[in-house]
Amino acid sequence: MNRIGAYWPWLVRLVVLLLFLALVFKPYWFETLFAPLAPKGAAVIYPQDSLASLTGQHLELVLVSLVVSALLGVSAGIGVTRPSGLEFLPLARAIANIGQTFPPVAVLALAVSAVGFGAYPTLIALALYGLLPIFENTVAGVKQVPYAVLDAADGMGMSASQRLWGVELPLALPLILEGIKVATVINIGTATIGSTVAAKCLGEVIIAGLLVNNMAYVLQGGLIVGLMAVLIYDLLGLMQSFLVQRLGLSAQVA
Amino acid sequence: MISIRQVSKRYQETTVVDQVSMEIESGTITTIVGTSGSGKSTLLRMINRLTDMSEGEIWIEGRNIMSQPATELRRRMGYVIQGNGLFPHRTVAENIATVPKLLQWQASTIQERVYELLDLFDLEPKQYAHKWPHQLSGGQQQRVGVARALAARPQLLLMDEPFGALDPVIRHKAQEDLLTIQQQLGITILVVTHDMDEAFLLADKVAVMHDGKLLQYAAPEDILVNPSDPFCVQLTGTSDRALKLLSLAKAKDHLQPVNEAIELDMPAEASLRDVLSELTWRGVPITNIINAQGQRIGSIDLPQILKAGQAR
Ligand SMILES: Nc1ncnc2c1ncn2[C@@H]1O[C@H](COP(=O)(O)OP(=O)(O)OP(=O)(O)O)[C@@H](O)[C@H]1O
Numbered sequence: 001m002n003r004i005g006a007y008w009p010w011l012v013r014l015v016v017l018l019l020f021l022a023l024v025f026k027p028y029w030f031e032t033l034f035a036p037l038a039p040k041g042a043a044v045i046y047p048q049d050s051l052a053s054l055t056g057q058h059l060e061l062v063l064v065s066l067v068v069s070a071l072l073g074v075s076a077g078i079g080v081t082r083p084s085g086l087e088f089l090p091l092a093r094a095i096a097n098i099g100q101t102f103p104p105v106a107v108l109a110l111a112v113s114a115v116g117f118g119a120y121p122t123l124i125a126l127a128l129y130g131l132l133p134i135f136e137n138t139v140a141g142v143k144q145v146p147y148a149v150l151d152a153a154d155g156m157g158m159s160a161s162q163r164l165w166g167v168e169l170p171l172a173l174p175l176i177l178e179g180i181k182v183a184t185v186i187n188i189g190t191a192t193i194g195s196t197v198a199a200k201c202l203g204e205v206i207i208a209g210l211l212v213n214n215m216a217y218v219l220q221g222g223l224i225v226g227l228m229a230v231l232i233y234d235l236l237g238l239m240q241s242f243l244v245q246r247l248g249l250s251a252q253v254a
Numbered sequence: 255m256i257s258i259r260q261v262s263k264r265y266q267e268t269t270v271v272d273q274v275s276m277e278i279e280s281g282t283i284t285t286i287v288g289t290s291g292s293g294k295s296t297l298l299r300m301i302n303r304l305t306d307m308s309e310g311e312i313w314i315e316g317r318n319i320m321s322q323p324a325t326e327l328r329r330r331m332g333y334v335i336q337g338n339g340l341f342p343h344r345t346v347a348e349n350i351a352t353v354p355k356l357l358q359w360q361a362s363t364i365q366e367r368v369y370e371l372l373d374l375f376d377l378e379p380k381q382y383a384h385k386w387p388h389q390l391s392g393g394q395q396q397r398v399g400v401a402r403a404l405a406a407r408p409q410l411l412l413m414d415e416p417f418g419a420l421d422p423v424i425r426h427k428a429q430e431d432l433l434t435i436q437q438q439l440g441i442t443i444l445v446v447t448h449d450m451d452e453a454f455l456l457a458d459k460v461a462v463m464h465d466g467k468l469l470q471y472a473a474p475e476d477i478l479v480n481p482s483d484p485f486c487v488q489l490t491g492t493s494d495r496a497l498k499l500l501s502l503a504k505a506k507d508h509l510q511p512v513n514e515a516i517e518l519d520m521p522a523e524a525s526l527r528d529v530l531s532e533l534t535w536r537g538v539p540i541t542n543i544i545n546a547q548g549q550r551i552g553s554i555d556l557p558q559i560l561k562a563g564q565a566r
Pocket residue numbers: 265270288289290291292293294295296297448
């Protein structure tokens with residue numbers, strides 16, 4: 001019973017992954033399924049660009065923006081938890097929070113006026129959106145390291161950077177990864193609006209569907225984006241628990 | 255020798271350590287006692303520069319502690335804190351290896367040293383080296399904390415309420431172990447503690463702190479017999495001071511000739527308090543004392559004990 005129980009999650013993962021791959025690479029398999037949703041005589045499967053290349057570009061947008069927000073968010077989080085940076089913590093928090101309250105469309109519009117149409121404004125907006133959860137989680141992760149542990153690290157004669165790399169960051173890692181996970185999911189969804197400023201991504205399918213009133217397109221785009229978010233969230237979760245186990249932190253996190 | 259010279263610590267207007275001077279002999283155990291907030295931890299932490307002093311100087315073996323980088327200074331002393339501060343993401347072996355790694359010892363030397371220390375602290379190396387701290391009991395964690403502090407063979411060990419989180423039985427064992435280890439290694443140890451019995455048991459000398467001032471710095475007997483301040487009396491308590499005094503006296507130092515007519519034997523390392531307790535329990539007035547080899551080396555009777563516990 002228990003042994004079979006352990007395989008269940010992997011079975012579900014496999015099914016979801018296969019469904020996702022089929023939707024992306026073999027959309028015509030689903031033609032009959034989507035047909036009732038498309039207007040009479042219209043195409044059922046989005047014809048303009050291959051769904052596979054749109055999915056690839058969508059992922060690229062998310063990944064690139066994520067790397068930027070992770071680099072910025074983690075460094076800022078480390079910076080404001082150093083003794084010399086403590087006074088910037090409230091300010092940095094305020095800025096990150098205000099950034100988050102701007103509606104994505106407004107950020108996009110502003111970014112377009114700064115760098116023009118295409119992938120760049122989308123990247124800027126996404127990077128800004130991913131920043132807050134990563135920053136906040138880095139700060140929380142570094143701050144929850146017990147005082148006794150830091151005191152011991154100093155007392156043993158670790159330098160500031162030895163303490164940071166050897167103690168604070170490893171102990172903050174589970175929370176930092178949590179922040180990256182949240183940012184990824186937010187950005188996979190938010191990236192769809194990038195197509196309004198001419199970035200190539202899955203938003204194109206959804207918006208095209210809305211424009212010509214073809215619900216089959218909307219559903220295809222939506223399903224691919226949704227499954228992608230689920231799969232990546234799950235993958236990051238696996239990576240997170242693997243790392244946490246490697247670092248011997250399972251007791252604290254579980 | 256550690257020489258603390260008119261050291262003060264101020265936070266804005268408040269002085270938390272006030273002009274403290276003391277000389278600590280190498281190879282001894284000094285305990286620092288006092289009420290909460292009296293500046294014990296601050297004094298200790300100024301020695302490894304975790305806290306900067308506002309005034310004064312500290313010299314260790316003829317060297318001013320300010321004459322070298324703080325990290326180097328700290329790597330040459332052990333530091334043990336309450337709640338042990340073990341690194342939760344490092345195994346027992348990695349925790350113990352912390353300072354040797356910082357000092358860039360060879361991997362094989364480190365491994366040998368770690369195993370040696372685990373043995374010393376009764377932790378079977380094969381079984382414990384690769385455990386995580388959270389898999390150990392509180393007492394075991396505490397021992398790993400001390401082993402980690404001793405890893406790079408420091409000549410000085412600073413301990414801030416090291417046994418504070420242990421239950422009485424384990425705590426007593428930890429105190430005994432510390433005494434044994436100190437005798438084996440001959441290092442200098444400074445222990446901050448709240449517990450007067452612990453302070454008296456461990457100490458060659460006791461430092462009594464109050465409101466940032468060092469009220470008395472003397473051998474435990476002296477603190478009991480010649481308290482320099484009403485606060486010292488209050489701290490040691492008056493109700494059982496005779497018993498405290500007896501607990502500081504070893505049987506082997508109060509011997510009379512062997513009395514072959516007596517059946518009872520007690521070890522030479524027993525304190526007079528233990529002897530008194532045993533005599534009272536058995537309802538007899540005298541016992542013989544035996545050495546580690548089991549030979550009778552003398553006897554002790556009640557009048558002898560009364561004399562030893564009397565006010566001087
Ligand atoms: N960073 C600091 N800023 C301001 N005051 C401090 C700071 N650290 C300690 N103090 C004050 O210094 C005084 C002495 O503190 P210390 O920790 O040395 O006391 P202690 O004798 O170790 O007490 P306890 O037995 O409770 O551990 C306390 O009144 C404390 O509030």
